[in-house]
Amino acid sequence: MIEKFQEWYDNRHEYAKKWKEKTGGKVVGYFCTYAPEEIFYAFDVLPVRILGSHEPQDVTEPHIFGMFCPFCRDVLAQGLKDRYDYLDGIMLAQSCLHLRQAFTSWELHKNPGWSYFLPMPNHVQSKRSVQFLKEEYKLLIEKLEELTGKKITDDDLKRGIEIMNKARRAMKDIYEFRKQDNPPLTGAEAMYMACANFFTDAREFTEVAEEVKKELESRKLDRDPGKRIMLIGSENDDIEYIKMIETLGDRESVGCTVVVEEHCTTTRSFWTEVDTGIEDPLEAIAQRYVDRTPCPSKDWPDRSRLNTILDFAKDYNVDGAIVIQQKFCDPHECDIPFVRKHLEDNGIPTYFLEFDVTVAAGPFAIRTEAFLETLEAEDDLF
Amino acid sequence: MAEEVKENDEKQEFWRWTESNWKNPDLKWEDAKIITAGIDVGSVSSQAVICADGEIFAYSNMRTGSDSPESAKNALNYALEGTNMPESRIDYCIGTGYGRVNVPMADRSITEIACHARGANFIYGNEVRTVLDVGGQDCKAIRCDEKGKVINFLMNDKCAAGTGRGMEVFADLLSVPIVDVGERSFKIKEEPTPVSSTCVVYAKTEATGLLRKGWEVNEVLAAYCAAMAERIYSLIERIGIEKEFAITGGMAKNVGVIDRLMKIIKMDPMKTKWDTQIAGAVGAGLFGYTLVQKGKGRK
Numbered sequence: 001m002i003e004k005f006q007e008w009y010d011n012r013h014e015y016a017k018k019w020k021e022k023t024g025g026k027v028v029g030y031f032c033t034y035a036p037e038e039i040f041y042a043f044d045v046l047p048v049r050i051l052g053s054h055e056p057q058d059v060t061e062p063h064i065f066g067m068f069c070p071f072c073r074d075v076l077a078q079g080l081k082d083r084y085d086y087l088d089g090i091m092l093a094q095s096c097l098h099l100r101q102a103f104t105s106w107e108l109h110k111n112p113g114w115s116y117f118l119p120m121p122n123h124v125q126s127k128r129s130v131q132f133l134k135e136e137y138k139l140l141i142e143k144l145e146e147l148t149g150k151k152i153t154d155d156d157l158k159r160g161i162e163i164m165n166k167a168r169r170a171m172k173d174i175y176e177f178r179k180q181d182n183p184p185l186t187g188a189e190a191m192y193m194a195c196a197n198f199f200t201d202a203r204e205f206t207e208v209a210e211e212v213k214k215e216l217e218s219r220k221l222d223r224d225p226g227k228r229i230m231l232i233g234s235e236n237d238d239i240e241y242i243k244m245i246e247t248l249g250d251r252e253s254v255g256c257t258v259v260v261e262e263h264c265t266t267t268r269s270f271w272t273e274v275d276t277g278i279e280d281p282l283e284a285i286a287q288r289y290v291d292r293t294p295c296p297s298k299d300w301p302d303r304s305r306l307n308t309i310l311d312f313a314k315d316y317n318v319d320g321a322i323v324i325q326q327k328f329c330d331p332h333e334c335d336i337p338f339v340r341k342h343l344e345d346n347g348i349p350t351y352f353l354e355f356d357v358t359v360a361a362g363p364f365a366i367r368t369e370a371f372l373e374t375l376e377a378e379d380d381l382f
Numbered sequence: 383m384a385e386e387v388k389e390n391d392e393k394q395e396f397w398r399w400t401e402s403n404w405k406n407p408d409l410k411w412e413d414a415k416i417i418t419a420g421i422d423v424g425s426v427s428s429q430a431v432i433c434a435d436g437e438i439f440a441y442s443n444m445r446t447g448s449d450s451p452e453s454a455k456n457a458l459n460y461a462l463e464g465t466n467m468p469e470s471r472i473d474y475c476i477g478t479g480y481g482r483v484n485v486p487m488a489d490r491s492i493t494e495i496a497c498h499a500r501g502a503n504f505i506y507g508n509e510v511r512t513v514l515d516v517g518g519q520d521c522k523a524i525r526c527d528e529k530g531k532v533i534n535f536l537m538n539d540k541c542a543a544g545t546g547r548g549m550e551v552f553a554d555l556l557s558v559p560i561v562d563v564g565e566r567s568f569k570i571k572e573e574p575t576p577v578s579s580t581c582v583v584y585a586k587t588e589a590t591g592l593l594r595k596g597w598e599v600n601e602v603l604a605a606y607c608a609a610m611a612e613r614i615y616s617l618i619e620r621i622g623i624e625k626e627f628a629i630t631g632g633m634a635k636n637v638g639v640i641d642r643l644m645k646i647i648k649m650d651p652m653k654t655k656w657d658t659q660i661a662g663a664v665g666a667g668l669f670g671y672t673l674v675q676k677g678k679g680r681k
Binding site: 251252253354360362363366367369370373374379380381382 | 480483489490491492493494495496500529530531532533534535537539540669672673676678
């Protein structure tokens with residue numbers, strides 16, 4: 001059953017197209033995990049996250065500044081190449097300028113029909129941000145009414161909350177299995193799952209995830225887990241990289257398993273649920289997005305993310321952390337020295353790597369392998 | 383009068399350095415309990431080192447061919463040449479270098495980062511704390527402890543400018559044998575401004591531009607060596623230099639780059655009697671020895 005996640009990852013467009021055919025509903029693409037999926041589900045709209053395809057491309061050069069991150073280029077390339085031609089609209093919840101450029105370029109050149117920019121507050125640490133966001137959500141709702149010709153009630157919002165909470169809880173439960181000494185799923189499989197959640201109807205996703213939970217109870221992987229690694233950093237769905245480092249051990253060198261990540265593609269986006277104890281569902285949703293582990297573009301003046309990272313590292317008993325980010329991702333770049341220091345002060349070695357659209361396998365392999373070698377505690381080599 | 387640059391009329395390969403092998407005349411491998419081999423298949427050169435009970439017994443240093451397994455075999459055969467030791471006598475073999483997974487006779491592979499630190503620890507002594515390895519297409523700055531275990535490391539990213547292969551191209555462009563580049567770069571009246579780019583692709587434009595301006599070949603060499611030294615420095619500056627400082631790899635033999643680098647660092651590099659290019663293979667051979675001793679390797 002767990003293979004289903006990869007199937008969805010590989011066939012994200014076919015899935016969304018079929019979903020439209022089957023339900024007659026509308027599909028909206030979103031650019032950042034601050035998009036409140038609950039509200040889309042309340043309208044019976046399918047929200048799908050737009051991710052890149054990790055292929056070299058030459059269509060974004062005229063539109064995006066050279067020192068913007070490879071992820072925003074890859075995302076825009078998907079639009080310019082008409083991979084998402086089935087979308088009924090696009091939306092961006094403000095996080096960083098790079099992704100906003102991809103959004104505005106897409107809006108300008110591909111005429112998505114419906115598009116919306118949600119000014120997600122940058123200062124999430126402000127006490128006023130929940131109220132601000134709630135008011136903004138009201139404007140989003142008006143726009144969604146235009147798109148769908150529907151009105152929604154609090155019950156619809158509560159239904160949306162339940163749909164997303166269930167999916168997120170199922171993923172958290174699956175992450176629990178990764179705490180085992182020899183996790184019954186690899187980091188690559190977990191990444192397939194987290195991304196599949198972006199591409200599918202959360203209800204269908206949850207059904208499969210619940211089956212996978214049962215499957216994992218008795219699943220054993222015939223591999224040496226090697227070093228327990230945590231990945232930390234910006235958007236990352238570079239599964240090829242994860243597969244590569246998880247197979248280093250196949251050739252008589254130090255191997256590893258990615259046991260947890262702090263990326264917006266994984267834990268940062270799904271770890272927290274909406275508090276159903278809050279009476280006003282819109283406020284509850286706003287509270288959730290303000291409280292979730294922030295993107296570093298919003299994580300100031302306090303760097304609240306540092307302790308979340310350390311807690312993950314401890315809970316998942318990691319041997320080392322690879323701080324990996326999209327090249328030119330300024331918000332993450334600002335955080336690197338603090339993240340590394342915080343972990344290293346707490347006895348967790350770190351190594352830094354920088355992603356591009358495609359990853360140079362050789363240089364990345366040797367760096368990762370050499371880092372893993374330094375983690376050998378009981379050293380047979382000395 | 384500026385020296386004339388030959389237009390490759392004799393097809394002389396100025397970049398080519400001499401391949402070599404060596405065996406320790408004082409060691410009898412027949413008396414050794416454990417024989418291990420380390421094979422370092424780099425992008426430009428390959429080395430094989432045979433260790434007898436943790437001492438260097440023989441080694442070879444050759445150019446890497448287009449086929450990694452073939453290069454590994456050639457290096458090993460060349461190291462064994464004239465030793466009467468059959469290959470089957472080797473108890474454990476470790477592959478390292480960028481071709482480390484393509485060393486057919488290897489029992490396991492270990493990265494050249496770990497191997498260079500271990501190798502430097504042996505060929506320079508255990509006081510070494512910072513190792514700079516400038517190879518064919520990589521430049522690595524490694525911090526290590528007294529056992530030669532890696533603590534931290536950095537490598538050049540994405541671009542191989544300022545590494546060994548770049549120097550080879552430059553030597554060829556100026557028709558100066560690679561082994562003479564360092565010495566000749568000091569036969570100048572005044573230290574020139576470093577070239578603006580160590581990019582191998584732009585090297586020709588850079589060099590011909592300066593020659594046309596009337597620069598002597600030696601001055602151009604000096605400007606290129608100085609630029610390489612600065613580029614290498616920017617890497618080791620990021621990792622921080624702790625004494626003692628040792629250099630491995632082919633570039634360690636180029637005084638033109640190294641002396642200029644050490645002037646920036648304001649430090650004396652450690653000295654060794656060994657060929658600096660064998661450091662990675664030495665580390666691999668010694669790791670093999672430790673593994674066999676601990677019963678972790680086949681014997």
